[in-house]
Amino acid sequence: MEFTKVTALMKATALELAILTGHLVLYPSGIVAERLAPTPPPSVTPGRRPVVLLHGFVDNRSVFVVLRRSLTRNGRDCVESLNYSPLTCDLRAAAELLGRRVDEIRARTGHAEVDIVGHSLGGLIARYYVQRLGGDSGVHTLVTLGTPHSGTSVAPLADAHPLVRQMRPGSEVLRELAGPSPGCRTRFVSFWSDLDQIMVPVETARLDHPDLLVHNVRVSGIGHLALTVHPTVATGVREALDTDGPEAPGAREEEPGATSVA
Numbered sequence: 001m002e003f004t005k006v007t008a009l010m011k012a013t014a015l016e017l018a019i020l021t022g023h024l025v026l027y028p029s030g031i032v033a034e035r036l037a038p039t040p041p042p043s044v045t046p047g048r049r050p051v052v053l054l055h056g057f058v059d060n061r062s063v064f065v066v067l068r069r070s071l072t073r074n075g076r077d078c079v080e081s082l083n084y085s086p087l088t089c090d091l092r093a094a095a096e097l098l099g100r101r102v103d104e105i106r107a108r109t110g111h112a113e114v115d116i117v118g119h120s121l122g123g124l125i126a127r128y129y130v131q132r133l134g135g136d137s138g139v140h141t142l143v144t145l146g147t148p149h150s151g152t153s154v155a156p157l158a159d160a161h162p163l164v165r166q167m168r169p170g171s172e173v174l175r176e177l178a179g180p181s182p183g184c185r186t187r188f189v190s191f192w193s194d195l196d197q198i199m200v201p202v203e204t205a206r207l208d209h210p211d212l213l214v215h216n217v218r219v220s221g222i223g224h225l226a227l228t229v230h231p232t233v234a235t236g237v238r239e240a241l242d243t244d245g246p247e248a249p250g251a252r253e254e255e256p257g258a259t260s261v262a
Helices: 002-030 061-073 091-109 121-132 156-160 162-166 172-178 231-242
Strands: 051-054 079-082 114-119 139-145 187-193 213-220 250-253
Touching (some): 114 121, 121 172
Parallel strands (some): 051 114, 114 139
């Protein structure tokens, strides 16, 4: 059993290194903000809800190249990425920027709601917007990928950066998010991996809140970066965005092994 775990970790680590290498090549292409499509007439754009992609710490929109292609090829005709400045020192400021972008997309497309997919810190920023800044009025579904909902203890030397401190267990921001959120209308789907070495402990990427409509999805056999590129996860994200059914508040866990990618 222990040998199996070590083998799985070695495979996941090798995959992470390969993905990191590819991402470093693509990274420069994502530094500049993407060009927005021309403003359409003031009527509802046909098709499904727009999707906003939000990257993690010291990253940019290039991390979503594969996931974005998957979404557009499967019927999402409006998928846009948001870059927040690498100089951002407060998660709340990034959440306000996200709110302005969501309002702009809704006005431009005529859609009353959007969906958001956030990787790592991006999921936490989106969650703050939804829970604390009234974003639940315009966000139908928020999907988080490897997001430290309860805080991560990885890389203690990185605490020099304010955003990293806000991702620590017990930070002021996380205490705000843990507070009451009665009537929050957004659906949450949180993907977390059992081999995510950036989430310490790995269960911190599960979202547990009694007032929120939550579905937690455990992913087996891949690491933190692979959550944005693995085809099985991409399929799960598409299914999450296409599901409109209501759920009772409180976290719901998927069946064990339902999203195994090992």
